[in-house]
Amino acid sequence: MAEAENIVVETAERIFADLADAQTINRDTKGGWKAPLWQALGEAGLPLSWVSEEYGGSGASIADGFAVLGAAGRFALAVPLAETMLAGWLLSQAGIDSPEGEMTVAPASPRDRVTLDTDGTLTGRARGIPFAKEAKHLAVLVQDGRGKALIALVEAAKCRIEQNLNLGGDDSDTVTFDRVTPAAIKPAPEGFDLTSLLLMGAVARSLQIAGSLESMLDISVRYSNERVAFEKKISKFQAVQHNLAKLAGESAAALAAATSAADAFAGGATADAAFLEAASAKIRCSEAAEKAAAIAHQVHGAIGFTIEHILHRYTLRALAWRDDFGSESYWAVELGKRVAANGADELWPLVASR
Template sequence: MEEAENIVAQTAERIFADLADAQTVNRDTKGGWKAPLWRALSEAGLPLSWVAEEHGGSGATLTEGFGVLSAAGRFALPVPLAETMLAGWLLSQARLASPQGEMTVAPAGPKDRITLNADGTLSGRARGIPFGREAKHIAVFAQDGKGKPSIALVAAGYCRIESSLNLGGDSSDTVTFDRVAPIAINPAPDGFDLTSLLLMGAVVRSLQIAGSLETMLEISVRYSNERVAFEKKISKFQAVQHNLAKLAGESAAALAAATSAADTFASGTASQDARFLEAASAKIRCSEAAEKAAAIAHQVHGAIGFTIEHILHRYTLRALAWRDDFGSESYWAVELGKRVAANGADELWPLVASR
């Protein structure tokens, strides 16, 4: 099984390296690289990794898909691969088939609600939808007037989309559903709610952030061994060494938190409290690491790291932008505190010690 998981991740890495190298993407301001990349990803079955074969996907395991997302984070890909994978996973929860092409999910935050009307249409507004205007379809979590949840597939063209950009320069749009008729809709499975979607999204973003931090560390170490100041490499200066050590620590902490959460979700046997603890903790820790790591990486690079021609910003800005998707670190910190308080003091240590 482990060998198969490695093969899936290695396939993704080869595609990314061949068609989405950071220097190539940075120089191609018109985005000509996107179509060949998406075609290669689709031919490999990666966008619908978490969709069963009978529903149009490749039937990969959660662990295999998480490996793809970690690789995507290391390349800081500005394409809706993670969003399409997450949308396929959401549709699969309600046994809905997934279409080909780019998808995204709504809502992507805890404050927005999509309502299922009595006539079967959807109404509501969802903000901060990643790649909303680039998606052909949207997987929607909705609730009726009594709070009963459903999952729907909607054609993006039937929604009103207000374009906006996140910190990384990628689409983060407002999508309005004005009595939109879904292509397909089914009740959500028992126990599945908006928090279930947000937790999975938090794990996805945590893996991407951790991946981007790995690359930040790699290019910062490489640059410090190339840049010469006062007749010696800057990697020889104690202050730079100290900063690189802190960057390595933040990267390791983020990777540990993200992979622990991914392993918990992939196991399929963890309790709801354990899944909540792992996902919330991962999003909090990875988001904190993104802020610290980005500052250190830019400090090591100096002025050149702030230029649009340098690739560093591709990783730092996206890592910072991903903090806000599917609940910010402050949101999850509050929710985690509420969950721990509700369970009582006697339950905290057994839960933490079991992870």
């Protein structure tokens, strides 16, 4: 890891440790922890990590930002840090300045479309938009009547937002654009489309899932060394040891897949290689989330299901993140289509090159 990346991640982890402790947040039913945390993140320039100074950001590298998201996953962060980073990155693709405050991106699902009408307004509906209710602005990928992609900055107050919650209890809202006038709109780069946005989002969510799995493993190992049953620690039972070994394996697999995808994007991999890495990471991390959550709760027994225990902050968010920016089943189908379109002879060289 480069020295600059170490500094960025250390800054993020210090803020998370001071202001996003899972047990403290779990006890704060009124959400008083959010404002101080977001203020500290903003002062450190983390929400606009992927935005150059020219467009109002801090100018961190893609690798730096991905490392921050992995750390955010380890704390099961429940503020729109990842979403604001993605929104800033999307706006930068079109040279649009990023405003201050919380942002999110739309669409976050491959099924949704937002279109540009002839009068310059936006129409469409985007479902499952993370933290839309909390956002001040949205970065929106738009299509015009000829199918050309554009990127727009939209004030959230001008949209109709129906609040919904994901498994982790965080906003996953439906945003309706009913002849909304964007604050700014510019053409997207040549070749940039919804898949480009979804792939970047998939890598972000994969890193967050991998981070949460690391914390699930730490919490479960610690608990197994504290909990006594039949006059000995449950970590001494072979069945528990076997489960913890499986949990460690799922965590390692998710981390390897997610970091490989992040390295591919940060290193400027080819389009096919980036697609393979991102799709594979989202598939593998999503599968790992399901298996790891089941094991972690089995190790904890009944106590792990209670609101008072912090385990659910990690397991439920990891499970919820599977659906954002394309589910594992969606990416499995799309990856199969991509491989089939390229032909059998191209598969092995592509896999071997990674």
